[in-house]
Amino acid sequence: MDILQTLKLAFRGIIDNKLRSFLTMLGIIIGVTSVIALVSIGQGTTSKVTEQIQSMGSNLLTVNIMGRGANTTLSYDQAMEFSSSPYISGVAPIISENVTVKHGNKNSQVQLQGVNADLLTVRNYSMSEGRFFTPVDVSMRQKVAVLGSQIASDLFGFVDPVGQEIKIKGYNFKVIGILKTSSSMMGSTDEQVFIPITVAERILQTRGVRTIYIQAASKDAVSPAMSEISSKLDKIYRVNSEDENYAYRIFDQSAMLDTINETSKTLTMMLGGIAAISLLVGGIGIMNIMLVSVTERTREIGIRKALGARKRDVLNQFLIESLVLSSTGGIIGVAVGYFLSWGLGRVLNMSTKTTLPVVLIAFSFSLLVGVFFGIYPANKASNLKPIDALRYE
Amino acid sequence: MVINLENIYKIYKMGDTEVHALDDVTLKIEEGEFVAIVGPSGSGKSTLMNILGCLDTPTSGKYEFEGRDVSKLNDNELAAIRNLRIGFVFQNFNLLPKLTALENVELPLMYAGKSTAFRINRAKEMLKAVGLSERLHHKPSELSGGQQQRVAIARALSADPPIILADEPTGNLDTRSGHEIMEILKALNKNGKTIILITHDLNIARQAQRNVHIRDGKIVKDEKVGS
Numbered sequence: 001m002d003i004l005q006t007l008k009l010a011f012r013g014i015i016d017n018k019l020r021s022f023l024t025m026l027g028i029i030i031g032v033t034s035v036i037a038l039v040s041i042g043q044g045t046t047s048k049v050t051e052q053i054q055s056m057g058s059n060l061l062t063v064n065i066m067g068r069g070a071n072t073t074l075s076y077d078q079a080m081e082f083s084s085s086p087y088i089s090g091v092a093p094i095i096s097e098n099v100t101v102k103h104g105n106k107n108s109q110v111q112l113q114g115v116n117a118d119l120l121t122v123r124n125y126s127m128s129e130g131r132f133f134t135p136v137d138v139s140m141r142q143k144v145a146v147l148g149s150q151i152a153s154d155l156f157g158f159v160d161p162v163g164q165e166i167k168i169k170g171y172n173f174k175v176i177g178i179l180k181t182s183s184s185m186m187g188s189t190d191e192q193v194f195i196p197i198t199v200a201e202r203i204l205q206t207r208g209v210r211t212i213y214i215q216a217a218s219k220d221a222v223s224p225a226m227s228e229i230s231s232k233l234d235k236i237y238r239v240n241s242e243d244e245n246y247a248y249r250i251f252d253q254s255a256m257l258d259t260i261n262e263t264s265k266t267l268t269m270m271l272g273g274i275a276a277i278s279l280l281v282g283g284i285g286i287m288n289i290m291l292v293s294v295t296e297r298t299r300e301i302g303i304r305k306a307l308g309a310r311k312r313d314v315l316n317q318f319l320i321e322s323l324v325l326s327s328t329g330g331i332i333g334v335a336v337g338y339f340l341s342w343g344l345g346r347v348l349n350m351s352t353k354t355t356l357p358v359v360l361i362a363f364s365f366s367l368l369v370g371v372f373f374g375i376y377p378a379n380k381a382s383n384l385k386p387i388d389a390l391r392y393e
Numbered sequence: 394m395v396i397n398l399e400n401i402y403k404i405y406k407m408g409d410t411e412v413h414a415l416d417d418v419t420l421k422i423e424e425g426e427f428v429a430i431v432g433p434s435g436s437g438k439s440t441l442m443n444i445l446g447c448l449d450t451p452t453s454g455k456y457e458f459e460g461r462d463v464s465k466l467n468d469n470e471l472a473a474i475r476n477l478r479i480g481f482v483f484q485n486f487n488l489l490p491k492l493t494a495l496e497n498v499e500l501p502l503m504y505a506g507k508s509t510a511f512r513i514n515r516a517k518e519m520l521k522a523v524g525l526s527e528r529l530h531h532k533p534s535e536l537s538g539g540q541q542q543r544v545a546i547a548r549a550l551s552a553d554p555p556i557i558l559a560d561e562p563t564g565n566l567d568t569r570s571g572h573e574i575m576e577i578l579k580a581l582n583k584n585g586k587t588i589i590l591i592t593h594d595l596n597i598a599r600q601a602q603r604n605v606h607i608r609d610g611k612i613v614k615d616e617k618v619g620s
Contacts (some may be wrong), residue, residue, distance in 0.1 A: 310473075
């Protein structure tokens with residue numbers, strides 16, 4: 001039996017029965033399309049969320065100090081003690097307050113952040129112009145400032161701010177750099193102004209930090225770093241047990257990332273699974289039409305058998321027809337699904353990500369459906385007795 | 394001996410009654426014979442033809458085809474006999490309506506596993522032999538009855554089987570087309586093919602060399618006729 005000839009005949013059959021073939025394939029088309037579109041949306045969302053969390057800094061731990069009794073903050077020096085740990089590669093304590101920043105006759109309400117030189121790497125920020133603080137700036141209490149991108153353009157317009165002066169709480173600060181615009185789940189830096197933490201302590205007349213960003217040395221170092229931090233803080237605030245700990249909170253970014261990834265993977269699987277059910281329904285449609293086709297073509301089967309077709313030949317013929325139906329549907333479904341995810345991304349501004357494995361899985365699933373639901377009708381056709389098939393009117 | 398039937402019975406059950414479509418038929422056909430099996434409708438001649446063509450199996454009795462006991466052959470061996478040893482010509486042509494004349498003639502060769510080039514050459518040759526070189530790419534519905542039957546003969550001959558089984562080949566044709574078909578069958582017989590012709594028409598049957606008369610499932614007369 002010639003496979004090519006059979007394929008040719010199967011395609012001709014589809015073209016001869018355009019409407020019927022299309023309706024039969026529609027189930028598969030919808031199934032494959034929805035699998036691809038839904039999984040693309042799921043994967044797009046996952047990767048966007050992951051990207052956002054990772055943009056906050058890698059292996060980031062955020063320590064919030066609530067304190068206990070009168071002792072509500074941590075001093076800068078106490079905070080910097082954490083950096084001696086081998087599990088910790090960067091410590092960035094923050095003092096922050098809302099202030100008014102002036103340049104010439106323009107002024108702007110901003111969040112002033114007193115920070116050290118580590119912040120840039122710990123929070124994974126990058127500069128668009130100039131430089132960030134050096135440890136010397138911090139220790140020598142230099143009156144220098146780094147601006148968020150929005151503030152820089154609010155105050156300076158088209159003038160290059162680097163080298164210019166701004167006024168904060170009556171002190172003059174020299175602008176040394178501009179941060180690249182960034183937005184993440186933990187807020188944007190665009191409307192923030194950064195100054196050395198030592199300077200901030202003085203002009204804000206505060207001596208303690210409430211927030212510390214800590215970068216663990218590696219992914220594996222995250223949990224030892226966490227236990228080290230909590231044992232130190234437990235001592236400072238005399239916390240006896242986890243249950244009574246209202247003095248501080250440690251927030252682990254990688255744990256959140258894992259949870260979110262896990263959740264969104266489950267969601268993606270669920271979406272794909274629901275869509276796969278429609279593929280199954282499409283398969284039943286194929287089986288239905290193949291059974292009708294076997295009945296309609298009983299006489300043809302009889303003629304073929306009289307001319308020497310073996311069971312296997314008839315089986316192959318009907319299986320190939322079912323496969324051609326499902327794979328044509330699958331190919332159309334892949335195209336429509338790909339286009340749909342792309343369109344959703346463009347028009348509705350959703351983040352979609354169509355990956356090759358998803359396309360391959362959806363397409364091979366459609367083939368599988370074709371074989372699975374084609375076997376019964378094909379088997380029925382091949383088992384017809386030649387004389388019964390020939391007599392059929 | 395090409396065909397050897399011994400005490401063949403074919404019994405159908407219709408409710409409570411049994412119908413003996415074939416009742417103790419014994420028949421031998423030698424290579425190169427031109428045999429007409431003659432009988433009125435309902436005489437069992439079509440049943441006999443189906444059994445001879447390995448399309449149906451007898452209820453009891455022994456059928457040897459070219460020396461092999463047919464009841465002991467499996468499905469694939471029977472398919473091979475239908476493919477390579479027997480060429481069928483039916484009363485209603487039984488061409489596949491969606492295939493062209495050429496593709497219809499190719500079918501037996503396809504099941505015989507021949508290459509595309511061989512199939513097309515051979516099919517063209519066969520259609521030329523029956524005078525249809527101009528109609529290769531016509532569908533059966535675009536051909537006259539006589540032309541369709543000639544395509545069917547070309548198809549029966551394409552795998553070069555030694556035996557042609559023709560079931561009322563002229564039954565649906567006008568006299569002239571019927572005459573043409575009979576001339577083709579006679580010529581084939583002259584070239585060495587064994588022809589088994591089933592008919593109810595004595596005028597057609599007389600053109601064969603031997604007439605086997607069948608009535609109510611029994612052979613009532615087996616005679617040589619001069620052609």
